[in-house]
Amino acid sequence: MKARVTVTLKSGILDPQGKAIEGALKSLGVEGVASVRQGKVFDIELAGTDKAKAEAVLKQAADKLLANTVIENYRVEVTG
Amino acid sequence: MKARVTVTLKSGILDPQGKAIEGALKSLGVEGVASVRQGKVFDIELAGTDKAKAEAVLKQAADKLLANTVIENYRVEVTG
Amino acid sequence: MKSAVLVFPGINRERDMARALTLISGRAPAMVWHAETALPAGTDLVVIPGGFSYGDYLRCGAIAARSPIMDAVRAHAEKGGLVLAICNGFQIACEAGLLPGVLMRNAQLKFICKDVYLRVERSDTPFSRGYNAGQVIRVPCAHGEGNYIADAETIARLEAEGRVLYRYVSPEGVLDPAWNHNGATNAIAGIVNERGNVLGMMPHPENHVEAVMGCTDGRGLFAGLVEHVARAA
């Protein structure tokens, strides 16, 4: 099974990278970008075919490692 | 307008991070993860309301800065 | 002082640290592999050294923070044992929940290696008694993600409880954005936990401990620890 975990910074947490990218885009003449926040995606191959079980595994992976829940939120989706 | 640019490594390109994460998940006892590939997401606030124009801007941003098109692919979606 | 230096895959300043500890405490530290589940009996000081544990992949320190030895380190800290976490060690300590907050990419998004100036904010802790309060020391830093960030309440508490021990300042000891090379909140370079027995700091005092190498400003931190342990005994 294929799945994707998306990890994003909680709102309110400062994102120096996003800030820098906003600046860079402006200086590159890319117009109309109001704000940028950077996050991570993990494309994961899973053994087995049980969707519910897969989601459980992914949640576990995210809680235990993929996300730092102090500053990050995550979303899990089994894409098939 | 809100939009998301997702940047992922082209297939075949070594992903040391993904490799390390696979290992860590195993040693953390997370079962059934066959492979992990890490990518980036950029959550972007755009001025204006013209979806087509927005997509053009995002493509430009991705080509110029957000993605390294030599080794990465990207996808652009205006989420509203 | 009996010290133990943790060794994770990808750590690379463990030798520098061992040399400094040996030089100043007169006793070589035990090098403890990440897969171990216990610290050597009688360990006074645990050091989590600098480097790129697990290549800094995922998040700096994230993977190392979850390795077996860290449970032993937590237990050691809960018993009041001393933990010195430098650079990647600081990142690991935050990820392991030994210290609050997180270290983000440097404000200018570049790895920076240069001597920085630190103001010692108080001298009444095991990690700073080797200096005078207000003293300015020069030590090297070498990191890409040393930009200390935490939520407002945490920062407020750290400040209120005097848990910021080291701050980036100008050579004259003045707070100045120009000398806060990584953009850390309140120019924070080093903090301790509530109990005051765990220090995390980004710069590398262990690289400034030999007169023949030009600067000994880093010595005080280790000398202070040795003295503290001696008195406690």
Next chain:
Amino acid sequence: MPGLVPGIHGLAIEKKVVDGPDRRGHDAAAVCASFDYIRHMIPNEPRVTPELVAEHGLKPEEHERILKLIGREPTVTELGIFSAMWNEHCSYKSSKIHLRTLPTEAPWVIQGPGENAGVIDIGDGLACVFKMESHNHPSYIEPYQGAATGVGGILRDVFTMGARPIACLNALSFGDPKHPKTRHLVSGVVAGIGGYGNSFGVPTVGGQVRFHPRYNGNNLVNAMAVGLAESDKIFYAAATGVGKPIVYLGSKTGRDGIHGATMASAEFGADAEEKRPTVQVGDPFAEKLLLEACLEIMHKDCVIAIQDMGAAGLTCSAVEMGAKGDLGVTLELDKVPCRETGMTAYEMMLSESQERMLMVLRPEKEAEAEAIFRKWGLDFAVVGETTPTRRFIVRHRGDVMVDLPIKELGDQAPEYKRPFVDTPTLPVISPADVTPPMSTADALEKLIACPDLCSRRWVWEQYDHVIGGNTVQRPGGDAAVVRVNDGPKALALTADVTPRYCEADPLEGGKQAVAEAWRNITAVGGTPLAVTDNLNFGNPERPEIMGQFVGCVRGIGEACKALDFPVVSGNVSLYNETNGRAILPTPTIGGVGVLADFQKSATIAFKAAGEAILLIGETKGWLGQSLYLRDVCGREEGAPPPVDLATEKRNGDFVRELIGEGIATAVHDVSDGGLAVSLAEMAMASGIGAKLDASPAAAHAFWFGEDQARYVVTVAAARAGEIMARAAKAGAAALRLGVTGGDALTLGMERPILVKTLVQAFEGWLPAYMAGPDVT
């Protein structure tokens, strides 16, 4: 004949190999027969057509050579192997005959050219292992990963020999700062070098950065690594013993940077797109584990032979192990750890996946070695064995994909005596031919802020140059000084070349590159011991380019001989050109010297006010090819300064003596930009100014001429006279220039320039330039 048919299925061959003497090598007819048959058995194995040969960069006559050598048409995998072994990079076919002329011996040389890196004895039972290598083209395609994998490759060359890397250097050449791609390349390359070295944990302590329009489209990344080993525990590639297991270590194999970029889609099949050769990505974490694991098993004496997988990975390393050991090698590709599915033999043999090693282990120690590698989380697989047959046999999925004579693969590589024409000599430019467009003070301020002379801080602050706690002299001086273990011994390290000199006069330019490396080591008080050279040139099939190459190598050879500074390792990078426009000839010289006591090393910073400033070496005011002429007068002209090697030696030995005796308080050699720039750098490094007497000759020529063999030295004022006399006795020209002190630099009658004004100009350009948009 018996054994042949079963051989096709790989069984009898294996038996024979194990049982020793194999007759197949002597039976060409049988070999052909078996192979014609084999080719039909290899799934969708395309025919070797002239096009396919051409796509592999092999000339028709080279194809002929292959047919003669093996008596039949090669399989496609074999063709790939020949193209890898016989390309310029691995075979040195255009450069070999000239490289042979380089002096490579001295009593302290333990291993000269021919191994992964050179090895010299530095006393106390210690050896210094070092080499420089280019990663030019990959760094242009993908600057971060190209530069990173360049550093990874050279570090592997060093620890493959049993040495722990203690320092890295890098010499970088970029195009015109105004070129749209330049900034992107600079930021990517610098980040990549730092990203790899910092994570691996080696201090990057020195190097060079230059800009010139001739590098538009062909930037150069030359990386040098220096390691320490016990002089009696050096490891080599040569395998010994028959039937020994060949072990694969490190990361898995993927389709990284496969040479046959143009490989016929016939072989790749429908999903060619997906399988297209890919950019190599560096994994410094894996390399750090590989380092620790390798040093550990070497320490435990498990290793008979070891070879890193660099260019043409598995192919080069396996062939080198066998050929150097006079043995055959059989590989079982089904055992090779792969990262991707469905990899063909062709892909596995030519993959340039990083962080991999090949070893021959002591069989009795195999288990111990494996345990160590598992502990470090690295892949470990027995992928073959040594045989007595001197044949290179590769099997995959039951087919014999390769069966070649192993020694001939290397020894019989083509060797070319390419035609060359000497570079025409340029006129000597006399000071009178140059009218100063501005005052000396203005010219100095302009020069120290120009791209080629301004501070490189922006670069080296992105490199961890203090890790290890042994960096006595950090970047910014003449040579880096790195303490050896706990001292007092230290190494002096530098990388040098002045391409504009090489272009104007290859012979003098080659001499100058070596002389400047020797001078930089001398200026910190080191005794120069040996060099590694990284020869970057254009297309050798053009006689004028070959002329540059030949001239530079001759110059390097002469200088290395005269200065007792042998070449122990190096690398050649040719074809650095775009649309027929070649780079400036750039033979980078990496120099290594030793200091008996690092506390006696000299630095460029003035130490106190009121000290006498002396100039050692003669000043004629040579403006040809000077930066003053180029960047102030806008003229890239004339013959470069000649290098008198005897004078170099005399002056350098004298300065080294002064340093050793603690008489010289500050020392700086005079190079790019001339005397005024050297003095400015000494002032900026210290914050102490200086007052210089009026120039005895034409001011612009005296202050900015780039005459060679010169050093600025400060000594206690009271000793100046005595030192002048000593110089005279030593036969070293010496001139009293003035005195240190104040907060400004004053050149004769010129307006004083505040040192802090100089610093602003010096530090300003690069950060300001890099702050611009990074257009990819």
